[in-house]
Amino acid sequence: MRVTIVGAGALGRVYGVRLAAQGDDVTFVVRPERAGDVRPFVVEQVNGADRRDTLDRPRLATEIPADADVVLITVRFDQLVPRADLGGAAQRAAGGRSVADLLRGAPPAAPAVVLTPLLPRQRADLEEAAQRRITPAMPGVSGYLDERGVVRAWITELAPTLIDEEGGAPAERPPLEELARRLTSAGVPARLEPDVGAQNVATTTAFFPLIVAIDAGGGASALLENDGVLRTVIEATRESVALADRLGKVAPWTKLLLRCIGPLTLKPGIALVRLLAPEFLRFLDVHFGPKLHAQHLAMGAAVLEMGRERGVSMPALERLLAHLGGRPRAR
Numbered sequence: 001m002r003v004t005i006v007g008a009g010a011l012g013r014v015y016g017v018r019l020a021a022q023g024d025d026v027t028f029v030v031r032p033e034r035a036g037d038v039r040p041f042v043v044e045q046v047n048g049a050d051r052r053d054t055l056d057r058p059r060l061a062t063e064i065p066a067d068a069d070v071v072l073i074t075v076r077f078d079q080l081v082p083r084a085d086l087g088g089a090a091q092r093a094a095g096g097r098s099v100a101d102l103l104r105g106a107p108p109a110a111p112a113v114v115l116t117p118l119l120p121r122q123r124a125d126l127e128e129a130a131q132r133r134i135t136p137a138m139p140g141v142s143g144y145l146d147e148r149g150v151v152r153a154w155i156t157e158l159a160p161t162l163i164d165e166e167g168g169a170p171a172e173r174p175p176l177e178e179l180a181r182r183l184t185s186a187g188v189p190a191r192l193e194p195d196v197g198a199q200n201v202a203t204t205t206a207f208f209p210l211i212v213a214i215d216a217g218g219g220a221s222a223l224l225e226n227d228g229v230l231r232t233v234i235e236a237t238r239e240s241v242a243l244a245d246r247l248g249k250v251a252p253w254t255k256l257l258l259r260c261i262g263p264l265t266l267k268p269g270i271a272l273v274r275l276l277a278p279e280f281l282r283f284l285d286v287h288f289g290p291k292l293h294a295q296h297l298a299m300g301a302a303v304l305e306m307g308r309e310r311g312v313s314m315p316a317l318e319r320l321l322a323h324l325g326g327r328p329r330a331r
Helices: 010-021 099-104 120-130 170-185 196-217 220-225 227-247 252-259 266-276 278-288 290-309 315-325
Strands: 002-006 025-029 041-045 052-055 059-061 070-073 112-114 135-138 141-145 151-155 161-164 190-193
Touching: 002 010, 010 025, 010 041, 010 052, 010 070, 010 141, 010 151, 010 170, 070 170, 099 120, 112 120, 120 290, 135 196, 141 278, 151 278, 161 170, 161 196, 170 190, 196 220, 196 227, 196 290, 196 315, 220 227, 227 290, 227 315, 290 315
Parallel strands: 002 025, 002 070, 025 059, 041 151, 070 112, 112 135, 161 190
Antiparallel strands: 041 052, 135 161, 141 151
16 A cells, blocks of 8 residues: 655654554655665564564655555644644745645545644645645544654554545545554554544544643653642643533543543552553653744644634633643744
């Protein structure tokens, strides 16, 4: 299968390297200044069998190839459709070219699968700008780039990659089914399901305060010592869950986890993770910390916008974002 991945960060590398390891034809679309980078892509699975895959010569390009069977979008939320009114700069995915620019040049028959959390207005804006339908997906992969430039990843069958079976035109169904099969055989469980787009919106909204908390608190450990921010995060989570209930059905595991979030459970929970899986806390600090500051601000503005549209008051989330806006961006 010929797969093009827009973005070569941790998420894009996990999907691309695993597919390439089983013989699929993978191209990574990157910024022009990165197109000559000859360093290998290495992915190490933290959980399970401690699998290690190396792509010695990743194929890098600045355009989506004309023969692509499917396109996977793995850039940040604020890079999908940059909007000044959501606090995002006019960032481009590849040297002045936006994701929409790239997709307009992609083969019409190749489904465009977005693994980045995609909220309703951003999906509509992207589809309008790209002049094509978008297929939402929920990644079942977590990972970060360590100091060696190696991706350390968690992949589990309990949370497979979900691809919206109704996200594209009927002719796109066969390549989406084939993509799910190829990912599963590559050790990244995936399947097609209905209403993944709505589930993604609801799940992302419900979890947003917990995601942004790492950045707002200056890291997981520092967050535990800041009772004011911690209380605000918990209040904002309740508001976001209330909004999520109006947006769609959240992932089943999300409801279970969110029920455990509270002032008496969050600190012991993080302490337990620190004891049993200390690298996962490092992942949280690296992946959800200041590196994604611009994404957090843009996504937070989008969540507040949805709250206003649906009559959900979110004062705690507004306070959390105000606090976040005062923190420095990553250098």
